[in-house]
Amino acid sequence: MSDPAVKPENIHGTAILIGDCGVLITGPSGAGKTTLALTLIDHCRARGLFSYLISDDRLLAAAHGGRLICRAPATIAGLAEVPGFMPCPLPFEPAGVIDLHIRLVPKEEMARFQEDISEPIAGCPVPRIDLVERNAASALPAVMARLSIQPFS
Template sequence: MPEPVTQPEVTQPENIHATAILIGERGVLITGPSGSGKTTLALALVDHLSRRGFFSRIIGDDQLYVAGHAGRLLCRAPATIAGLAEVAGLGPRPLAFEPAGIIDLHIRLVEEAEMERFQEEVSEPIAGCPVPRIDLVRRSVSTALPAVMSRLSISPFL
């Protein structure tokens, strides 16, 4: 007798304050306090990597629904803000987006005093799913770009 087909485990979505992008097939979640540069970093990564020939798009900005799906973290923007990014001083502005993505890396934006010079490999559970995490200094796009590219093994990093 054939074994019954089991459905992948899916957790109840929770709403978190974060921004997420897709780089190729890899999802990146960016968290940090309000004003820490989540949107700025996301837009800089999308622009920088698009210019290098990589598919990259915003999944959602400011608020995301996250849920575990077969042991992986799935995120999507709430319908009311899907396709919008908050631009400082101007408010929400439309942009190309992807409706959902699986997250492979969590970037936590922190104060410079909280940064370790060399970080250990760390995973942090989000919605019950372990997600590799790196900490980066808030509002520091110039140092964040190579750190993210290195962590995701994007050229010139192997």
């Protein structure tokens, strides 16, 4: 899926697929990346949408044809690090094209309304939104609206 001549960057984050959209979630340790990913997967599956983990905690990221491709390192493929428990198996896709970057930030760094911005990851610009860390309940409708998923479609 990615150019074999390009060495992928190992990045700290979690990535999922929702329908035909890839979502990368980044933030400091303990920011709630896994919790948000699992919440989004569960919410979307309950609505009959394709939704799978790509990788939790670590990703191999590389640009290919102007798009960002993230894939799971073999050692953690199919595992989600459940807070307070242990890595647990979860259905996954080994790689995906990333369409949206969610950056989890402290509440005081969060703007009420955000302009459209992109951030380069592995040399590839990706649209980014900032959401409050450790708050999956408030992040869920923001992500659904951004991806035009019900009830926002």
